[in-house]
């Protein structure tokens with residue numbers, strides 16, 4: 001099963017490599033990993049997406065918790081949560097295709113943020129599946145480049161993953 | 164500078180802070196080897212003189228010696244090595260300590276901060292190289308962080324599940340000309356690190372209920388009982404329950420081996436009765452043990468009838484390899500005290516285990532460790548038994564890795580914890596001699612021996628010089644079979660006796676070698692000469708004696724569960740299987 005796990009880490013040099021090293025050393029899957037400082041400058045927040053059997057995911061969480069730099073950890077998949085990923089897509093946008101690409105962007109509530117005579121850059125935010133769907137919808141041969149941030153997530157309701 | 168109050172008002176350089184902080188931490192011994200990046204620290208050591216520095220002959224030896232010291236005393240081992248090759252040489256020792264959860268603080272020098280990342284002379288990414296084999300590591304970039312980092316390192320190394328912690332210190336951070344006010348924090352709170360102490364009462368209750376219903380219970384204990392100082396509570400619980408107990412290689416001594424309830428080591432070279440009882444048990448009580456593959460054999464066949472209780476301080480050990488029914492996370496000593504109390508309260512009468520013991524005693528009758536006592540050659544088993552007799556069972560015994568290690572584990576019954584000192588998890592050849600250095604320094608008047616093989620001993624033989632410099636009267640019992648015996652055994656059993664590169668050719672004359680280092684060397688070839696030679700060796704109370712004991716080169720370690728086989732599928736010594744059927 002796919003799990004999205006949020007981790008609050010000490011904002012120390014090397015904290016990220018401890019997490020990355022853990023996944024490679026123990027042979028765990030890692031689909032994506034994003035990390036950035038939080039409103040508290042001593043903490044970073046990491047979101048990672050992994051897949052595995054329940055036993056493996058349980059071990060992954062225990063091993064992450066065992067890292068001295070891990071302050072708190074939450075498996076967002078355990079409860080209602082919101083997941084968002086940002087994507088920028090560069091597409092070939094010559095005369096005959098421009099209108100259709102514009103329409104497609106509107107349908108997905110995406111924004112066109114860069115325009116040249118022959119190309120668009122389209123920005124889209126949403127759950128990872130929605131981003132996948134958009135890429136599938138772009139007509140054959142028009143995709144030039146896709147860049148995705150990897151998902152981040154937050155629980156629903158008033159409780160937060162904080163100290 | 165020698166006072167140890169918190170706020171001394173002292174103004175110290177980074178180098179002085181390192182030395183003062185170690186003193187304030189109560190460190191008696193530092194095992195080290197100097198080099199460019201730690202010279203400021205060595206200079207501070209020279210001037211300070213507050214603790215003893217032991218000069219080893221290789222940084223691997225420093226780490227193993229600190230490790231042996233830690234295993235024997237329960238205190239944190241400390242070593243100090245230079246950057247680059249000093250640090251990489253120490254890595255094997257750090258990994259050895261990591262695999263067996265031994266508390267170490269390893270101080271490594273680093274190139275000055277301005278040149279980090281420039282491939283400077285003797286620069287390696289020590290924090291990167293050691294990351295997967297430490298509990299935690301630090302790079303100190305500012306002298307103001309030094310004291311608190313050292314305190315954190317000792318705190319992390321010695322609490323929870325212990326382990327090695329590396330502190331990498333760039334040379335400019337120890338600059339003698341930059342002095343700052345020194346303050347050593349006593350208590351340290353880490354918001355991200357809070358090991359669990361007490362076991363959950365609900366889980367303890369469930370465990371007691373399972374124990375009370377059991378008809379074929381068994382304790383399976385590991386090194387965690389020793390690390391967690393749980394031996395005394397364990398003995399009380401085991402004796403009051405009447406259950407049998409088996410131990411891993413690392414747990415030997417936590418429960419007295421001479422007790423009738425001890426049914427031997429389990430696992431790959433465990434006893435027939437221990438492995439059969441594991442296979443048959445209905446309630447398994449695992450304490451401070453981690454279900455290692457050398458213990459479980461094929462997981463599918465591991466304790467197929469058992470409900471499993473698992474007590475461990477490390478939550479990630481729970482259900483890692485084997486799913487358990489009642490996990491209890493907490494300090495072994497604390498959990499065992501609570502569990503024992505509740506067990507004794509709830510039990511109305513002694514549990515009837517007669518049938519279970521009849522079964523176990525039946526397996527015991529096989530006498531699975533029996534060997535040929537009439538042999539004209541010295542059998543390695545006989546050598547260990549003789550060592551036990553001559554030392555009256557009162558010995559610190561370190562070991563290298565191979566057949567001799569397994570024979571020692573099988574034939575030297577340890578009755579006390581912290582007496583059997585060996586590399587279990589990593590299986591590091593070369594561990595034995597430097598570990599003995601650490602043990603003998605911790606207990607200068609206690610008998611300390613190292614059992615080794617002619618292949619293993621050569622991996623850290625240089626430490627004979629350390630032994631000479633500090634007059635360490637260690638007794639080395641070399642079981643010289645002329646082979647990497649454990650490798651030869653696998654090749655005999657699983658590679659149709661194709662002995663590929665396991666014959667140890669061109670061996671040195673160990674007697675002369677010992678003598679050239681200034682020690683006493685003896686060679687023993689006849690069974691009858693062994694006890695007198697050992698007596699003579701131990702009588703030489705101020706000399707290291709190197710006993711080169713020529714043993715039967717064909718001896719194999721039995722019983723044996725081949726890698727990946729079930730725990731009931733043991734190879735017994737040749738001839739024994741027929742007896743089992745009969």
Ligand SMILES: Cc1ncc(C[n+]2csc(CCOP(=O)(O)OP(=O)(O)O)c2C)c(N)n1
Pocket residue numbers: 563564565566567568590591592593615616617618619620642644646647648649650
């Ligand atoms: C550093 C290291 N290299 C290789 C091995 C693999 N190994 C395990 S036992 C062994 C042979 C040990 O031979 P010896 O020290 O003579 O002991 P014996 O088995 O003969 O008693 C070897 C090579 C190891 N455990 N450690």
Ligand SMILES: [Mg+2]
Pocket residue numbers: 565616617618642643644645646647648
């Ligand atoms: Mg040998």
